[in-house]
Amino acid sequence: MKQVLVTLVFFFTVLQSFSQEKLLSLDGTFQDKNLVVYNPPQSDGFGFCVTKVLVNGEILPAAIQSAHFEINFQLFQLKKGENVFVVLEHASGCEPRFMNPEILLPKSTFRCTSISADRTGVIKWTTADEAGSLDFIIEQYRWNRWVEAGQVKGKGTKQANAYYFQITPHSGKNQIRVSQIDNTGEKRSSQSVFFNSGLSSLKMSPAKVRDNLYFKVGGKEAKTKFEVYDAYGNLLKVGFSTMVDCRNLVSGVYFINFDNQTEKFIKIAE
Secondary structure (H helix, E strand, C coil), rough: CCHHHHHHHHHHHHHHHHHCCEECCCCCCCCCEEEEEEEECCCCCCCCCEECCCCCCECCCCCCCCCEEEEHEEEEEEEECCCCEEEEEECCCCCCCCCCHHHHCCCCCCEEEEEEEEEEEEEEEEECCCCCCEEEEEEEEEEEEEEEEEEECCCCCCCEEEEEEEECCCCCEHHHHEEECCCCCEEEEEECCCEEEECCEEEECCECCCEEEEEEEEEEEEEEEEEEEEEECEEEEEEEEEEEEEECCCCEEEEEEECCEEEEEEECCC
């Protein structure tokens, strides 16, 4: 009986000790740089906060009993672009932190080896040398600027990767490209390509509107992307439809982007 009690006391002591451990984690992509950890003293003043470091489930084989220490990912034979998951086990009552977590954010390094589009708006492109998974932004040039048409998640691997996306083409000549934006905030873009949709230009009516503005091709209503701005350049409406509800607009002059055109219309009082 005495032995059982000793065993139970030992079990609950271990359990209590384990329950006091806290976890701090960070995941990302290895970019050939090391992670620095701020490691404050424990709340009782004995020793430092972090008790163990795990990298992809493996214990960091390095000294961590200092106010700052570095996680050297080379110790784990990681290759650039590989996924990394770091866990800090630490005592309660103190809070370590990662000093430079941005070093695990993927950078845009893709090389677009081919890009094409057919008249229906199906975009296909292949890449190489991706160093981490970042979204590809599919952009279409219209209204004198590049407009985002959608996004596709990048695969993030160095080998050849193939992608496709369906855009909504406008009438006539279309120009498209794919881009990425990483943690630097800078945009990297592929070369642009052109295709002709073969679609007829849309017409907008009426020029003076009370209720609704309509888009038509050959007298029939047709859907298009549109943007409505006031005379001061403020964006008021965005959509994809055969018409624009203008009833909540005050009387005045407005500008509308639709198809591949920009026109002016006047809202008149009801």
